[in-house]
Amino acid sequence: MTTTITDTENRADERERDRYALRSSERGTTFEHTEDGVAQTATVCVVGLGYVGLPLAVGFARSNYRVIGYDVDESTVERLRAGTDTTGDLSDEAVQDDDITYTTDAAEIRDADYVIIAVPTPIDGDEQPDLSYVESAATTVGSKMGPGTTVVLESTVYPGSTREVLVPALEDASDLAAGSDFFVGYSPERATPGDEEHGLADVVKVVSGQNEAVLEDVASLYESVVDAGVHRAPSIEVAEACKVVENTQRDLNIAFVNELSMALERLDVDGQAVLEAAGTKWNFHDYRPGLVGGHCIPVDPYFLTYRSAREGFDPELMRTSRKVNESVPDYVAELTIKALNECHKTLRDSRVLVLGLAYKPGVGDIRSSKVTDVVDTLREYDIDVKGFDPFTDDDAVRESLGIDVQDRLSFEGFDAVLLATPHAEFEQLDLEAVASQLAADPALIDVTGALEEAPATEAGFVYRRV
Template sequence: MNLYNKIVNKEEKISIVGLGYVGMPIGVAFAKKVEVIGYDLNEKKIRMYTSGIDPTNEVGDEAIKNTTIDFTSDEKRLKEAKFHIVAVPTPINSDKTPDLAPVEGASTIIGRNLTKGSIVVYESTVYPGVTEDICIPILEKESGLKCGLDFKVGYSPERINPGDKVHTLEKIIKIVSGMDNDSLEEISKVYELVIDAGVHKATSIKVAEAAKVVENSQRDINIAFMNELAMVFDRMGIDTNDVLEAMNTKWNALKFYPGLVGGHCIGVDPYYFVYEAEKLGYHSQIILSGRKINDSMGEFIADAIIKKLILANKVVKQSKVVILGITFKENCPDTRNSKVGDIITRLREYDITPIIVDPQADAEEARREYGIDLVKLEEVEDADCLVFAVAHDEFKHVSMQKIDKLFKDYPNEEKIVIDVKSILDKTKVENAGYSYWRL
């Protein structure tokens, strides 16, 4: 195969299937070098991109306005491309099992429009074996072509960190794999066009698939350890961050911190790994324990809020709780699988309907996912409790004067501040006399 040269010479095109937080950055990067077709089922999203609007905030409106990506929701346009990159989400079902519907659907669409001599590369996070055992048969069935003879397949896990403007796509080493040496070389050369940090050639597709779920599972376990410590230190009356500040003075401290673990990567990927392991007869002990701890943190924080309200002599049902942040992480509009939702659910069990403020979140998505209507910070007044749940820059820079104006006219010791991400100056808040708690 000599597809790389044809792509570089603009004789062939690359297609990106799925234009979200993963697909859009890789598409914009490739479009600076080669011809790119950007495909997504969501016609509204395509209209936004065509209008120069970036709903993900990953690359920004200016980059979208200037990109040469040919945006489309017409799957037949995929016939024009020979190198297909699949970047659709891979969520989990309510029972924590993998939901492969998006990647299966993308395979079906590509298969219907696949031509001889093509390469299909999956970036979606899956458990080892999905690409070869599930995706390839779909591609063959829909296209009538034979994998290995008429087209090739590879896997290159996404490593984008949503909202991170430092560790961007080009600066992160890209794991690449192919079904054989020829496809591996072609795939490697294509990605090297845009990945300044270089590529790592995995020995097989399964190794590349496993690397992705394992790297996120490792982070999940380390954060779970911190969360468990936080729950224990809370009972001991010890400030977790003070402990970590002392511990992190050692050169080999890993510097993980407690927090809510949501989103579509760390909070999901471990379940993919566990699912496949259990099919093979091994029942996870460490990974599932970590997931159990991290999935419980929303309730733990909500219970801390209730405890603070009671200690401040508040009538719980009548208390006005304002939560700052609903997205799954800071400086990112994505609300999918946000564990702030668990805090909201738990508070509702106490007949508290919290007010939610988030200048970054997609209001329509928040309404659909959690049944809430976002309000602006300027609209908040007479609060009993402020919960800093997400470390958006807008919240980091809120002054003590502004915080005070959000509360009812109480003595400061009756004003409750919950600092989930430890973004406030603890000393200033406590010296002001507020009732302060942080994870």
């Protein structure tokens, strides 16, 4: 079938663009191109100043926007006002930009031309998406924003959430109509915490809008802060789906190598050596086994499975991958117990030092860390477990994870070392020196294979890796 765009439809599109331009002009939004770049007179409000929102606020301020950083957490705002980087990914100097106003006063939102919502979207105990933070933020924004405002959601959601959850909440709270009085877009966050090479400016930004005029305006907004450029998605639903698909694909691939490692371990075949050999083929994808923690890979697939189930389709492969990756903490604990047994240790008398408690190397974020699950399983066997991580806050670890931690690294009196999160600081360990401090016949469980097996066994360790 051939689709013909009629003159009536063309005129409707023109009216839509004119109406959007009028509303935007009422807010005073302009993009002035200069020889040095882009000088902005627009005001951007970022709602939610966490690992996604704070870098956004800083990025827009650096691009000469006036920025309002809004958060409901008074302690977070107080620390930011005092010039402290609350994420550890930026710097204290970065958050001290004079063009950023940090506030808990929602009334400040009314000054914004653009409002970007970057609040958490976790899953509940039944593995169902929890969009209550999005709905709450939208209600707050709607109650304060004026006509002509453009609201962009960056939180991870299932396809359809912007139209089904965000828009109704904005309309109910504002008494304004989406598409005529205010406008909406969606742009999934893509920056990687702890990765200096993949920050806000370095990764192509996917953008979308409720119509062509909004899409182009939102694209221009992000193009002014993202050096890598933007990709214009044909619909909001495509942009919503792309974010969860990116991380679901990674979940699937990691699940395969995790299950492969479990199978090869029972065959007494070196799984890492197998992956290295297979990797010599040009089209083999390089994924490595390990714990799958964090806020994206263990969560995003559930947004797709939930939305698919609503339409009567059960995505079995996605569900199976999640099941496999959720089983890895128990598998790591099992490897640890086997290693202790091989060292002729009595489990209830054994002491294990866990190196690395954050969910991934180079960051101090302990939320959604799967190391906790490993520790819980080891404790079921009355094994004494302590931890050390140079990046995490010790008090937060004790309170949130219930793990006793060392203030400084010491191997004295331990029977085994479990290298769970391979921070770069651990990769240079002198294994002979470490072994000399441990109890006789020690074990080393190297979850990701960050250390070489030969030096470990030469130093006297019973060595295991996933």
